[in-house]
Amino acid sequence: MSSAPHHLPAAGGDPPALGSIPIGPPVLGEAAAAAAAALASLPGITPGRLRRLLAARPPVEAWALVASGDLRAEPSLATLAARHPRVIDRWLQHVSTSPPDQVAVRCAAAGASVTVIGHRGYPESLQSDAHAPAVLFSRGDLAVASKGRRVAVVGTRNATAAGRDIAVELGAGLAAAGVHVVSGLARGIDGCSHRGALSVQSDPGSAAPIAVVGTGIDVIYPKEHQQLWDAVAEAGVVLSEWPPGTGADPWRFPLRNRMIATLGELLVVVESRATGGSMLTVSEAERRGRDVLAVPGSTRSRASDGTNQLLSEGCPPARDVGDVLVALGLTPTPGSALAGGRRRPPEPVDRTVLALFGADALDLGDVARLAELALVEAALALGRLEAGGWLVRAGSWFEAAGTGGGRGG
Amino acid sequence: MLATIPSAIVLGTRGHQVSVEVHVSTGLPGFTIVGLPDASVREARDRVRAALLSSGLPWPQQRVTVNLAPTGIRKTGSGLDLPIAVGLLVASGRLPAESVAGHAFIGELGLDGSVRRVPGIVPLAAAVAEHVVVVPAGCTIEAALVAGPVRCATTLTELVAALIGDEPWPDAPAQPPPPPDIAPPDLADVRGQGVAKLAIELAAAGGHHLLLIGPPGAGKTMLAHRLQPLLPPLTPEVALEATMVHSAAGMALPGGMVRRPPLRAPHHTASLVAMVGGGTTALRPGEISLAHGGCLFLDELGEFAPAVLDGLRQPLEEGVVRITRARAAAELPARFLLVGATNPCPCGQGGPPGSCSCGEVARQRYLRRLSGPVLDRFDLRVEVHRPSPDELLGPPARDGTGDVIGRVLRTRALAAARGLTCNAQLPAERLDELAPLTPAARALLRLALERGSLTGRGLHRVRRVARTLVDQDRGDDVIDDGAVALAMSLRVAINDRLRMSA
Numbered sequence: 001m002s003s004a005p006h007h008l009p010a011a012g013g014d015p016p017a018l019g020s021i022p023i024g025p026p027v028l029g030e031a032a033a034a035a036a037a038a039l040a041s042l043p044g045i046t047p048g049r050l051r052r053l054l055a056a057r058p059p060v061e062a063w064a065l066v067a068s069g070d071l072r073a074e075p076s077l078a079t080l081a082a083r084h085p086r087v088i089d090r091w092l093q094h095v096s097t098s099p100p101d102q103v104a105v106r107c108a109a110a111g112a113s114v115t116v117i118g119h120r121g122y123p124e125s126l127q128s129d130a131h132a133p134a135v136l137f138s139r140g141d142l143a144v145a146s147k148g149r150r151v152a153v154v155g156t157r158n159a160t161a162a163g164r165d166i167a168v169e170l171g172a173g174l175a176a177a178g179v180h181v182v183s184g185l186a187r188g189i190d191g192c193s194h195r196g197a198l199s200v201q202s203d204p205g206s207a208a209p210i211a212v213v214g215t216g217i218d219v220i221y222p223k224e225h226q227q228l229w230d231a232v233a234e235a236g237v238v239l240s241e242w243p244p245g246t247g248a249d250p251w252r253f254p255l256r257n258r259m260i261a262t263l264g265e266l267l268v269v270v271e272s273r274a275t276g277g278s279m280l281t282v283s284e285a286e287r288r289g290r291d292v293l294a295v296p297g298s299t300r301s302r303a304s305d306g307t308n309q310l311l312s313e314g315c316p317p318a319r320d321v322g323d324v325l326v327a328l329g330l331t332p333t334p335g336s337a338l339a340g341g342r343r344r345p346p347e348p349v350d351r352t353v354l355a356l357f358g359a360d361a362l363d364l365g366d367v368a369r370l371a372e373l374a375l376v377e378a379a380l381a382l383g384r385l386e387a388g389g390w391l392v393r394a395g396s397w398f399e400a401a402g403t404g405g406g407r408g409g
Numbered sequence: 410m411l412a413t414i415p416s417a418i419v420l421g422t423r424g425h426q427v428s429v430e431v432h433v434s435t436g437l438p439g440f441t442i443v444g445l446p447d448a449s450v451r452e453a454r455d456r457v458r459a460a461l462l463s464s465g466l467p468w469p470q471q472r473v474t475v476n477l478a479p480t481g482i483r484k485t486g487s488g489l490d491l492p493i494a495v496g497l498l499v500a501s502g503r504l505p506a507e508s509v510a511g512h513a514f515i516g517e518l519g520l521d522g523s524v525r526r527v528p529g530i531v532p533l534a535a536a537v538a539e540h541v542v543v544v545p546a547g548c549t550i551e552a553a554l555v556a557g558p559v560r561c562a563t564t565l566t567e568l569v570a571a572l573i574g575d576e577p578w579p580d581a582p583a584q585p586p587p588p589p590d591i592a593p594p595d596l597a598d599v600r601g602q603g604v605a606k607l608a609i610e611l612a613a614a615g616g617h618h619l620l621l622i623g624p625p626g627a628g629k630t631m632l633a634h635r636l637q638p639l640l641p642p643l644t645p646e647v648a649l650e651a652t653m654v655h656s657a658a659g660m661a662l663p664g665g666m667v668r669r670p671p672l673r674a675p676h677h678t679a680s681l682v683a684m685v686g687g688g689t690t691a692l693r694p695g696e697i698s699l700a701h702g703g704c705l706f707l708d709e710l711g712e713f714a715p716a717v718l719d720g721l722r723q724p725l726e727e728g729v730v731r732i733t734r735a736r737a738a739a740e741l742p743a744r745f746l747l748v749g750a751t752n753p754c755p756c757g758q759g760g761p762p763g764s765c766s767c768g769e770v771a772r773q774r775y776l777r778r779l780s781g782p783v784l785d786r787f788d789l790r791v792e793v794h795r796p797s798p799d800e801l802l803g804p805p806a807r808d809g810t811g812d813v814i815g816r817v818l819r820t821r822a823l824a825a826a827r828g829l830t831c832n833a834q835l836p837a838e839r840l841d842e843l844a845p846l847t848p849a850a851r852a853l854l855r856l857a858l859e860r861g862s863l864t865g866r867g868l869h870r871v872r873r874v875a876r877t878l879v880d881q882d883r884g885d886d887v888i889d890d891g892a893v894a895l896a897m898s899l900r901v902a903i904n905d906r907l908r909m910s911a
Contacts, residue, residue: 158770363794364898365604375607376891379898387856395622395753396604396792396901 028059028119034100035063036116037107040135041243042066042094044087047255051117051134052076059116067095103243110218110244111233112137125150129262129288133241139217140237144180144208145263149328152182152264152285154257154278155189155271160303161394163271164192165401166295170268171196171209173321177330180207180236182264184214184256185229186277187222189270194232201235208236210263214256216246254280261285266327267292268318272306279306293318293327346390353381354390354400361397410434412499412506415513416492417536418484419529421692421732421739422653424536426513428478429489431496436472442493444477447485456487456518457494464522464565469501483736485691488527491516491543494565495572508572512560513537515552516545522565528659531555531652543568549581550665551656554649585663593638597809598631601800605632608791608899610813613639614820615877616831617870618725618747618786620710622901623793625757629750630708632793636748637672637704638810639817647702650742654694654701670703673745677712685720685743687732692739697724700745710749711778718783721747725786749787751779788833788870790901820880832877837869844876849890857897871896 028036036059040050053062056076065074069092071081081088107114115122115136123145126132136142151174155167167189171181175197184190197209211232215221217240220229232238241259242252257277261267261284269292272278282292294315297304311317318324322332346354356362356370368378382398385391391398412431417424440454461468475493477484492514498504515533517525526545527533534542534552544552546561553559560578562568570576599606605621609632612619619636621629643651651667675684675696682688686695697705707713724730728744754767755775767775784790824831827843835843846854854871857863863871874896875888882892 363604363792365602365794368603369800375603376895379894380891382898383853383894387860393862396898 025118025120025122028114028116028121030104031100032059032116032119033114034104035059036135037114037137037243038098038100038103039063039066040137040241041098041103043090045091047131047133047241049077049080051132054116054118054134063100066091069095106244107137110216111139112217112240112244113139113142115142121146123263125263126259131258132262133259135241137217137240137243138237140233140235141208142237142239144237145210145239148178148180148207149330150180150182150210150264151324151328152260152267152281153189153193153270154183154260154267154281155193155269156273156276156278156303156306157186157188157190158273158303159188159192159271160301161392161399163189163295163297163303165392167192167270168196168199170270170295170318170321170324171198172200174324175206175209176200176203177321177325177332178205178207179325179328179330180210182210182212182260184253184260185211185225185232185238186253187225189278191225191228193270194228198228198231198235210236211238212256212259212263213238213240214242214253215248216240216242216244218244219247221248253277257281258284261288261290264290266290266324268295268324269293269307269310270295270318271297271301271303272310273302274305274309276306282306282310291316291327293324295319344388346385346388350381350385350388350390353378354385357391357398357400361394361399363396363398367398410500410502412496412509414492414496414499414509415537415540416489416515417513417533418482418486418488419532419657419691420482420737421686421741422532422650422657422694422698423739424529424532424534425482426536427482427484427489429492429496430476430478431493431500432474432476433469433497433500434472434474438470438472440473440475442475442477444475444480445483446477447483449487450477450484450489453487453490453493453518456490456520457497459520460490460494460518460522460565461497463520464569466498466565466569467501467503469497471501473497473500486527486529487517487525488515488529488533490518491524491545491562491568494518495568498569504569504572508574511541512543512572513540514543514562515548516543516562518565524562524564524568529657531656531662534559535653546579546582550584551652551662554652554666593810594631594635595810596635596639596813597806599628599635599806600803601796602628602632602793604899605791605793606806606808608789609633609636610639610808610817610881611874611877611899612636612746612748612789613813614817614832614881615788615824615874616746616833617788617874617877618749618833620749620751620784620787620790621793622751622753622790624752624795627793627795629793633674633704633706633708633748633750634672635810636706636746637670639813640670640703640746641814641818641821642668643670643702647744651702654698654742658694658699660699667702671700672704672706673700674706674708677707677709679713679717681714681717681720684717685724685730685732686739686741687734689734689736692732692734692737692741694741695730697721697730697743697745698741701742703745704748705745706748706750708750710751711775715778715780719780722782722786747786753792785866787900788874789899791899792901816881819884820877823880823884832873832880835873835876840869840872844872845887846872846893847887847889850875850888850893853890853893853897862902863897867900871900874899 053076071077117134153170171193174181181193181197183193194209200206209232220226257280261281267285267290269278285292292315294307294310295318297307325332353371368375392401410433414429416427416429418427458468495514499506517527524545526548530548530551535555538556541558542552542556543560543562546563549559549561561581571578623629648666648668655667673696684695686698724743729740730743731740754772756767875892878892879885879888
């Protein structure tokens with residue numbers, strides 16, 4: 001596996017017919033794309049095997065080899081053929097049922113474009129990685145992944161309201177500053193960072209979101225992210241190394257994390273427990289020499305155990321968008337795209353109600369009692385403050401929304 | 410010889426007249442019951458035989474055939490013992506046919522010849538109301554609610570003597586004194602909980618289904634039990650339906666008619682049939698029918714089997730439940746006020762965001778037990794929090810049950826003037842006419858719809874609750890923004906926590 005990067009320049013010169021003068025990576029033909037997608041769809045072909053196979057041979061040739069069933073000719077698969085003949089049997093079955101033209105039709109139906117490592121369009125940031133996916137499926141504008149600055153924002157699926165707030169603010173702030181937000185479209189922090197990025201897409205100079213998912217490009221997981229998924233594909237790009245139709249298997253998500261870590265020049269962890277997917281992303285990022293920033297959290301919040309641990313180990317803190325931009329070597333513009341900066345000041349009548357909100361959440365009854373208002377008046381004031389973005393509601397509880405400092409509630 | 414005696418059986422909450430035909434002829438001694446009897450009716454033979462012999466009456470040593478007409482319906486219940494015995498006495502010549510003419514008989518027999526009460530006397534008597542109805546002693550009050558002349562029978566011997574004319578009909582036993590009125594729980598006992606108490610008041614006034622969400626000890630059950638006393642007395646029509654249901658379910662009716670709205674609070678292990686009614690032949694009314702006209706309180710809503718809760722959906726919409734079995738079908742009344750109570754999460758603590766120890770997945774799974782369509786039918790969904798020490802030790806609440814009842818009756822009267830039983834029944838297409846909005850209220854609803862915090866269906870429910878709020882408050886025609894804002898706050902999005910985690 002460690003020898004893979006040495007093959008890459010050779011793969012870049014593939015097919016040899018294109019000549020020896022480097023005029024940029026070769027264009028991937030339709031037949032080659034279909035063959036590559038079909039190879040990626042083979043059952044039990046791991047990212048490593050696929051990468052070695054495609055490093056050795058162009059996709060069409062590789063497919064012909066697999067279809068012939070005689071893998072002894074190919075050193076990268078010879079060991080596999082010798083040790084696991086069953087895998088080869090399954091491949092042969094698969095070859096007859098899913099030929100490249102059918103796989104191509106399936107990709108087209110899912111709206112997925114296919115790119116192969118070493119070919120034109122394949123994101124440069126992934127190209128040089130030792131564990132880069134050999135075949136990349138994308139929905140949206142893949143060029144987004146090759147230009148501009150990129151920051152990965154990840155965190156726990158089980159986030160607190162404050163954590164989600166911060167993720168939205170970071171996403172919005174980074175995108176507005178022209179930095180692409182890379183994330184995984186998971187529940188919690190991942191989804192929120194992209195929501196934030198999407199919220200400023202209408203601004204001039206904003207950067208599109210990049211999502212890397214652990215399922216096929218057409219298998220929405222979690223299901224409730226259908227709209228978010230579509231919006232990210234519309235504004236930016238959704239990437240996957242798995243062919244369309246691949247379901248959500250737990251083991252695929254850590255693999256997805258290595259791509260997030262690779263794509264981001266920096267990794268920002270908003271909230272993470274002491275163990276979990278985000279911490280795996282952190283180790284992937286560290287392995288690749290990427291800087292990791294962590295958002296400080298309360299020492300009592302389990303959701304911040306991991307990030308606080310990172311801080312104690314010496315990671316720089318990401319207190320707001322400014323910290324991240326500085327870490328990227330950019331100059332933060334004051335007041336850029338922070339949610340708090342856009343709120344209209346509350347009506348004078350509502351200020352007394354807003355003043356009640358400190359650290360604690362309050363409900364309608366509490367507000368009416370503390371402000372000595374009728375329930376009707378209290379409900380109206382809470383409704384206005386919520387609409388104005390000053391309060392957020394969770395069930396029957398209201399909490400003060402993140403303050404202008406960008407540090408959340 | 411042949412004798413035909415009118416009697417009745419119960420199907421659902423309705424009585425059906427049955428002719429008990431007894432034929433006694435020469436032949437090998439034997440006794441057959443035909444006409445789709447079930448096990449309890451077939452057992453009548455042994456009870457009737459023993460009762461006759463114990464009473465010193467003859468058991469014919471002849472061929473006896475009992476037919477229960479119409480033969481198409483399956484017969485169930487022991488109330489046919491008495492008509493079979495009387496028919497036997499007439500057919501065997503022990504009683505003259507004229508003595509029983511114009512009489513219908515209902516009752517179970519003991520082996521000693523005593524006549525025992527049976528469930529469902531009210532619908533049974535209603536089915537044979539054109540006759541003089543002979544019922545077991547102790548059932549006369551109930552039978553008299555629906556039938557004209559009612560006679561009572563204590564034992565078979567007495568009955569025969571009265572029928573022949575040897576003795577007068579026995580007097581109905583003295584009516585037990587009606588149970589003393591226990592003072593209903595008062596709303597003023599609840600300290601704090603301003604929002605929840607308002608919700609209780611609105612539920613009673615507008616007939617809005619209410620869901621109380623809160624940790625154990627917050628007072629959900631206490632609040633729910635204070636809702637039923639706020640409901641207005643039943644109208645005569647509903648009272649009769651409720652009485653039929655209670656009688657058919659075999660419940661004692663100490664006060665005669667059911668006049669106060671009933672309160673039913675089944676345990677969460679209740680089966681689907683226990684909840685909606687059913688059974689193979691009798692189609693016994695379930696809890697939702699027993700709560701007809703009153704309040705069905707389901708504590709620990711999330712612990713009920715999902716099928717049981719989903720079984721409530723159609724009755725909640727239509728106010729009746731149609732139970733159909735291969736051999737029988739019945740339509741039972743089931744218009745009730747649903748009050749649910751649930752914990753916010755498995756650990757039960759809930760509370761402000763971040764204070765509960767449940768994982769996100771556990772919480773989602775817990776809330777998912779309450780199916781969306783069922784949750785959607787609650788016009789009012791309020792979170793009940795544990796009252797603060799200030800509230801517990803503070804002065805008692807100003808509004809007691811007595812004050813609230815006055816407002817409830819006024820709102821119900823306003824609804825009646827609009828041609829509705831209650832505001833919750835406001836049809837969506839008449840909302841603009843009966844619950845017009847001020848421009849400010851309209852703007853508020855538009856904002857909520859645009860932000861996605863209110864759905865189209867939720868909109869109608871919020872407008873109905875706002876109608877009740879205004880009716881309770883001052884009875885204006887127009888709904889203002891305050892009422893709309895408050896109505897929206899009284900319909901907590903239970904999936905908020907789910908939505909926010911996305």
